[in-house]
Amino acid sequence: MALNNTFDARLQQETAVGAGVQILLLALLGSVIGLGPAGWLTGLAFALATWGVLSRALHRSRLSSFGPANRVTLGRSVLVGGVTALVADSFRSAPPVTLLVGLTAVALLLDGVDGKVARRTGTSTALGARFDMEVDAFLILVLSVYVSTQFGPWVLLIGGMRYAFVAAARVAPWLNAPLPPSFARKTVAAVQGVFLLLAGSELLPHLANLAVVLAALGSLVWSFGRDVLWLWRNSRTTAGRTVTGQVVPEPLVLELAAR
Known part of the structure; x- marks a missing residue:
């Protein structure tokens, strides 16, 4: 028990450091x-x-080490926090595009690193993924919110689709x-992040940026x-495989799945 508490304390320190670095980045900005x-x-x-959710997830996962890959992801989250602050501030005044693009580009490049x-390092975990x-x-x-100021609220569908899928899965x-x-x-x-970053950088003409977002x-x-x-077809096929606890012959499974 004492050893688990030691590991948990170390993990909490990692998340606290991440939050501290995030505040330093905000101060720099x-x-x-x-x-x-x-x-x-x-x-x-x-x-x-980020600190609260990650701390709770780490406590529940009972990992013995935060791991180098999670540190890279935590660094990416700090950059995303900076981008989030810049986008929120953009409704007050336009942020330096080069700064916004720079932070986003580094975050996207690090996406394949973790x-x-x-x-x-053999440290792949469900929590890390x-x-x-x-x-x-x-x-x-966040990027879809920023680009939506140029092309309209429909761009929010890009950023909101995954969250809509998660919400639908509860039903x-x-x-x-x-x-x-x-x-x-x-x-x-x-490519979603790359396309939104390209459109947000406004390097291309307006119509070209619109084509990229579309x-x-x-x-x-x-x-x-x-x-x-x-998933729908698979759910029907799986449901068709068992009727009152018995395996259904394959032809009937296919018939049920096709209905």
């Missing part, structure tokens, strides 16, 4: 561009929420079933639609 109240409050709220570190996914999803949401549990590996799904997820949304709708269809 404040000294460089003069963050307004919205930027500060949003950035602090992100830091506290997974490689986890595999090479979930932490990585949540950081990615929140960054996409329809069959959406929680594991999906088969898909390179296409990973590619679509990876491509991001279209590919995301296709990817989610394909996965939802697969």
